[in-house]
Amino acid sequence: MQTASINICERIGHSQELSEFKRGTVIGCHLCNKSICEISLLLNISWSTVSGIITKWKQLGTTANQPRSDRGQRMLKCTVCRSRQLSAESIAKDLQTSCGLQISTTTVHRELHGMGFHG
Structure with missing residues (x-):
């Protein structure tokens, strides 16, 4: 019964956060002049997630998740x-x-x- 509810949650979009390695891989691909679409297809991550990781890296210099202040x-x-x-x-x-x-x-x-x- 619990596995069915977990599968439903995964289909709705409640997914795990990306590992530090995978976020680093996105940045590595970006530094190798790969486009967001190419990185998305290569790593099987949505393009909006790839774009968010790259934007965070450019603004903060890190891909680590920041604590939520509220x-x-x-x-x-x-x-x-x-x-x-x-x-x-x-x-x-x-x-x-x-x-x-x-x-x-x-x-x-x-x-x-x-x-x-x-x-």
């Missing part, structure tokens, strides 16, 4: 929306245990106030 804020908002009666201390402890985020109660207060939650 992930903690979105998790904080979801936690508060689920139960608005939680104290800042309990929210901070919940985020520390579930996600490993190190967050203080002062940060929770400040971020919630910035999101429009008061009280």
Whole structure:
């Protein structure tokens, strides 16, 4: 039963991220003056992914994935929306245990106030 749901997710487009080796191969092909279409066909990767890898490499000088800056804020908002009666201390402890985020109660207060939650 679980394998069927995994296969459905893969067909919908939820795929694994590319390995560092494969991203490096894309950059290597790009440095050898291969076109995006040629790289896409050669490595069996979509052309938009190839283009994104090359663009990131040109802008940042690396192909490594960068941390998402808003992930903690979105998790904080979801936690508060689920139960608005939680104290800042309990929210901070919940985020520390579930996600490993190190967050203080002062940060929770400040971020919630910035999101429009008061009280």
